[in-house]
Amino acid sequence: MKARILAIAALLSMLLPSPSFGQEDCLECHETKKEIISQTGAPRSIYVDEDALKESPHAGLKCLECHPDAKLTVELDLDMEIDISKPLHKYPFDKVSCGGCHKSENFEYKKGAHGKAQAMGAPDAPTCRQCHGDHAIKKANAPNSMVNRANSPFLCGKCHSEGAPIRRGNDVTELNVADNFPEKIHGKSFFEKGLAVAATCVDCHGAHRQLKSTEPDSAVSRRHIMDTCSSCHLKIGPMHENTLQVALWKEKPWALPSCVTCHKPHSAQREAPAPEGVADTLCAQCHDGEGTAPHVPQEKIKNSVHKAIACASCHSDVDPKLEDRPCAKAHRVDCAHCHSAFGAQYAQSVHGQALEAGTRDAPHCSTCHGAHDIQLHLDETSPTFKSAIPSLCGRCHGGPAPPASISTMGAKAVADYSTSVHGKEVLAKGHMAPAVCTDCHSSHGMRKSSDPASTVYKDNIPTTCGGCHKDIYTDYSHSAHFADDGKKGAKLPTCADCHSAHTISKVTGHKFSQEINYQCGGCHQKLAQTYQETIHGKIHKLGYDKAAKCSDCHMAHIILPASDPRSSVAKENLASTCGKCHKQISRNFTGFIPHADYHSMEDRxxxxxxxxxxxxxxxxxxxxxxxxxxxxxxxxxxxxxxxxxxxxxxxxxxxxxxxxxxxxxxxxxxxxxxxxxxxxxxxxxxxxxxxxxxxxxxxxxxxxxxxxxxxxxxxxxxxxxxxxxxxxxxxxxxxxxxxxxxxxxxxxxxxxxxxxxxxxxxxxxxxxxxxxxxxxxxxxxxxxxxxxxxxxxxxxxxxxxxxxxxxxxxxxxxxxxxxxxxxxxxxxxxxxxxxxxxxxxxxxxxxxxxxxxxxxxxxxxxxxxxxxxxxxxxxxxxxxxxxxxxxxxxxxxxxxxxxxxxxxxxxxxxxxxxxxxxxxxxxx
The missing domain is CATH 1.20.950.20 (Transmembrane di-heme cytochromes, Chain C)
Structure with a gap:
């Protein structure tokens, strides 16, 4: 031991201008794994792993570059015995200042929530050492680095987890990050699918300047969250143009749902921020039902689909500068801020046009969806639930006193619908499959039937009905009645011409059976007249529904001319067509002329x-x-x-x-x-x-x-x-x-x-x-x-x-x-x-x-x-x-x-x- 002390003394005598230690010399004492008693009385290890130090980014640095206050405090004697429990230099050191080298990172850290907490003297505020380590620092891209992107959820989870010691007495948000993150889309993509580009904590919150989402400068604040997400998801704006008015993300970020409103990054549910000075509690002070302001029951909001959205997110034109009443100059809520596609459809619809023209009874969003108690259309309590749609539309299109602006047909639409095959199935039997008003007229883009863009425009009706009746549409699209490119503008029947619009009858019922021949006769007048002269036409007119009708012979939807070999009334197919009713049919029997004109010599x-x-x-x-x-x-x-x-x-x-x-x-x-x-x-x-x-x-x-x-x-x-x-x-x-x-x-x-x-x-x-x-x-x-x-x-x-x-x-x-x-x-x-x-x-x-x-x-x-x-x-x-x-x-x-x-x-x-x-x- 004496020889070693002499060697150390010889080396120390060479250090100028003051006596201090070199890295190898420091390790002479710090290679021991023994613990010393700190000033607090707690045991503390002074061990420094030399191998780990050599592999760290700081391997080329001397100890004194990070610990400049490691100066000898005693005169060394070559013969003296050194007791490691009694340090030869200042102890304890001042905290290492990483900012001396890492200036930009240090600047960001001080601006962030962690740095601010540390500056305020929070004893548990995370420092560089807690995240990066002390001597065994690894490069950020090293797999075993604590700050590697793959490990950041677990590193952050040390504090942001339920029961973490640091949470005692501290306001730490986001619980169970380490547990929840791997279950979300980013975590699954990273850990299960091995996608290195998947985002982790540092990609969204930053490495050193983490701020609360409520702070304006935060990367995950309402104002900046789209920019943050857009760094990976490049087409956020274009993808949401049909849903949101994306320009408002910059102008009024509180007026739109942010990315994390719909796409939860963690499992925690956070309340949406409101413009400064217009918190929900302020709104509730007036709208509590006790004053003259309209009553807005809070329980309705809490149970609505918008429960996580602040009042001012919808009422975005409130002005906190108006201290007495911030909403004094507020206008009608523009739901198109968030629902831009539906808003655009509504603006072009008959309802939207009527509202724009100042029609008093024109329905707007809240007329159908409600105001503060809005529910998803899949919720049975919602007025827009499928089975409730006829009643909803019936307020105007079927009530005892319909608005004067509605046409006669529109005024009785729901009353007629209730008697139809669709209406009976939905209203009387509770079936959800049959069509309701919105299935045919669309939910927001209702237009007049004369409008080429309308879903019930003549040329669009087959496609609209085909949404449910796919097989029938396929047959119809191959029939002579289908308006293909070569028949545009021709007078051809569509679904509504034969089945009507709102009084659709069951095709197997008596009403439809008695109507169908007249429907066909509207266009095929001569054929209808000759049909009425046949035994089929006569007994059918007398109410015998089993008699062959137009659709029984010519088919209902895949109607083709007799010259087409595929036609049911083509000469080679007559035996099978007639044989559907007449089992004893012979070839001669098919020579019967179903549309014989006795006034013409052409037939016989x-x-x-x-x-x-x-x-x-x-x-x-x-x-x-x-x-x-x-x-x-x-x-x-x-x-x-x-x-x-x-x-x-x-x-x-x-x-x-x-x-x-x-x-x-x-x-x-x-x-x-x-x-x-x-x-x-x-x-x-x-x-x-x-x-x-x-x-x-x-x-x-x-x-x-x-x-x-x-x-x-x-x-x-x-x-x-x-x-x-x-x-x-x-x-x-x-x-x-x-x-x-x-x-x-x-x-x-x-x-x-x-x-x-x-x-x-x-x-x-x-x-x-x-x-x-x-x-x-x-x-x-x-x-x-x-x-x-x-x-x-x-x-x-x-x-x-x-x-x-x-x-x-x-x-x-x-x-x-x-x-x-x-x-x-x-x-x-x-x-x-x-x-x-x-x-x-x-x-x-x-x-x-x-x-x-x-x-x-x-x-x-x-x-x-x-x-x-x-x-x-x-x-x-x-x-x-x-x-x-x-x-x-x-x-x-x-x-x-x-x-x-x-x-x-x-x-x-x-x-x-x-x-x-x-x-x-x-x-x-």
Missing amino acids: PFIYYTYWFMTLLLFGVFGFFGVHTLLWLPRSLTHALFSRKVGPTPTGRYIRRFELRHRITHILVIISFLSLALTGMALKYSYQPWAQTVAWMLGGVAAAGFIHRVAAIITFGYFIYHIRALVQLKRKSGLSWLGFTFGPDSMMFNLNDIRQFWRTVKWFTWLGPRPDYGRFTYWEKFDYFAVFWGVPIIGISGLVLWFPFFFTQWLPGWIINLAMVIHSDEALLAVGFIFTIHFFNTHLRPDSFPMDPVIFTGLTPEEKYMEERSMEYAALKESGRLEEVLTDTPWPPKWRALAYAAGALFLGTGILLIILIIKAALSG
């Missing part, structure tokens, strides 16, 4: 000529017998008046004109004919309200069709029975077919009928006496042949319509169209003739009015028979058969009353039906 000339033949026959018959009736009416009236004065005296006897089988047959004719007429004419004039009422009263289309077919079976039955009776009567007569057919008692026309007709015309015109008629007059024969001719014509055509698949096995499909023309027009001829000409000839002419009951009773008074059928009466008398048909027993009064009641019902029904047919013909 044969159908065209048949139609006009039936039309001319109709006009010919009614023209001829119309004139006949008009001539008969005044002559019959005169005859009736004369007969009552000087007519024959009643004999009290009756001639049995019809047997029981005749009367039963006629009753069957009446019942079946009325049934066929009611159901058939309701179908023919299906577009008339009365026809729809008749169908409804009969139980609907299916029931009416059943009644029609049952009546047809009855008709075939009595017709076959009548043919059989004629054959039997011919056999019984012993006459040949020629003699039987053209004999005096036959219903067939003969030469005598021509003579009788001519004499009758002369009588009508007062040019001759009333003719003597036989058993059957010429008009009765015509009545008979109206049925005898009509049954097979109407019957055969009806069978084709009843069994189309059977007949089209060997007949072409257009035979169905031909059968429809014949069946319809022949039926109209029969109904019109029976209920007008026949009714007049038999019952309504003055000399028979109000009804001739002979068809029910079978009896005619003898005196009447003698007058009206004098030729037949004379023949009966001459042949001796008169007594065979005479009877003294009249029909019982109760049966006679029943006959009159039934006759009146049948007559009334027929006449009413004729009136309705005439009304339909006149109305088109």
Whole structure:
């Protein structure tokens, strides 16, 4: 030990101008790991790790450069013993001043929160040594350096953590940094993904000049935070231009949310700063509900989405210089400061334009979102929650007293919406998927439908609806209705044209089913008219929703021309299209013409000529017998008046004109004919309200069709029975077919009928006496042949319509169209003739009015028979058969009353039906 002391003394003698130690000499004492007792009485190590010192940035420095006060305080004697507990130099040293070399860093440190705390004598204020170490200092980029970017969260976390000793009595913000930072985006990017560019503490807060976020010069203050974040995130401004008015970050930083408002750097929630002198507590002093200022409940703000935003952030034009009332000159809050994209949309919307024009009732942000209790639109309590939107919009667009500035359609929009398929699903069932007002009109950019930028502008509607109905939009975009570049400006239907805007019906419902054909007919007028003439169109009009509609054949959305092979109505696809309803379809059946125009020769000339033949026959018959009736009416009236004065005296006897089988047959004719007429004419004039009422009263289309077919079976039955009776009567007569057919008692026309007709015309015109008629007059024969001719014509055509698949096995499909023309027009001829000409000839002419009951009773008074059928009466008398048909027993009064009641019902029904047919013909 003595030798060592001598060596040290020799070295010290060389130091000039004063005795001091060199680095190696200092280590002679400081290499020991023993501890000494400090002045405070606490043990303290004087150990200096020589290896660590050599690896530090300060390895080239001498101890005295950092510790200039390390001067000897004793005279060294080569023989003296040195006690390390008694230092040879000043002890304790003054604190090392790193600022002597690191001037700029020292300047920044003193300006920062740490330096200020240290200057104020805070014992725990961090110094250079606490962050960088003392002798084992490492370069900042060294992996094991305490100030390496990767280690800074843990270094800072020594103080900024819950329970840290330094927090006792000190205001240290940001808790659990070391724990929370690695869980955030920057920490995860740095530690988990190894991204060296990810920010750590020093990148945001600086290395030496850390300031509180509330201080104006802080790198993380409201004014500078965007610049700080922009050092890495270069496009913050452009990225937020559609959201925020970014210029205000410089002009009024408190008026916008800062980066850290939305993107929390740590887990701590900090209150947003306000302009100096306008703290929230100041606002609450007036707006507490006790004074005249509007009451702003603090609990509403605390529960709102803006709970972390200061009052002055929204009311950014408050002036703290106005001491009595800083908000005296404040204007309406401009939400566009933060919500610039929505603000721009609103400014261009009808609402924004109305507000700009000074419209009193124009809605603004707080009208819909509220003022201080704003909630996210995903919150069920929010007025902008999806299911609440109809009620919200309904304040103006559906209330009992809508603003005068709203159009009639807009005023009832919500009322209409509530009846739509969307409204029922949302309002009645609580489903969230269906569209509400904002899904179609947008939330902030509502524009008039005439505005090309509107979401409900004609060309934009498919895209708007396609937001929910994606598959349908795909089909529609491939259809003939889609307005592609080559069809811009063309009149093409969009979703709203077919489904409407606010009264959208369920496509499987009755309302939509009854509307869709009219929707298509708005553009396809001729096709709609021809469709209405088909069995599909007629029964659909009567309310039968299962009948094929436009969309059933042409598809609902992927509508293509028939010339397109992909079209559902292309020739090669007709079998599958028709087969959706008609399972027994044949190839011939597809030859049916669904839109046949009977007024044109283009479809089938044969159908065209048949139609006009039936039309001319109709006009010919009614023209001829119309004139006949008009001539008969005044002559019959005169005859009736004369007969009552000087007519024959009643004999009290009756001639049995019809047997029981005749009367039963006629009753069957009446019942079946009325049934066929009611159901058939309701179908023919299906577009008339009365026809729809008749169908409804009969139980609907299916029931009416059943009644029609049952009546047809009855008709075939009595017709076959009548043919059989004629054959039997011919056999019984012993006459040949020629003699039987053209004999005096036959219903067939003969030469005598021509003579009788001519004499009758002369009588009508007062040019001759009333003719003597036989058993059957010429008009009765015509009545008979109206049925005898009509049954097979109407019957055969009806069978084709009843069994189309059977007949089209060997007949072409257009035979169905031909059968429809014949069946319809022949039926109209029969109904019109029976209920007008026949009714007049038999019952309504003055000399028979109000009804001739002979068809029910079978009896005619003898005196009447003698007058009206004098030729037949004379023949009966001459042949001796008169007594065979005479009877003294009249029909019982109760049966006679029943006959009159039934006759009146049948007559009334027929006449009413004729009136309705005439009304339909006149109305088109």
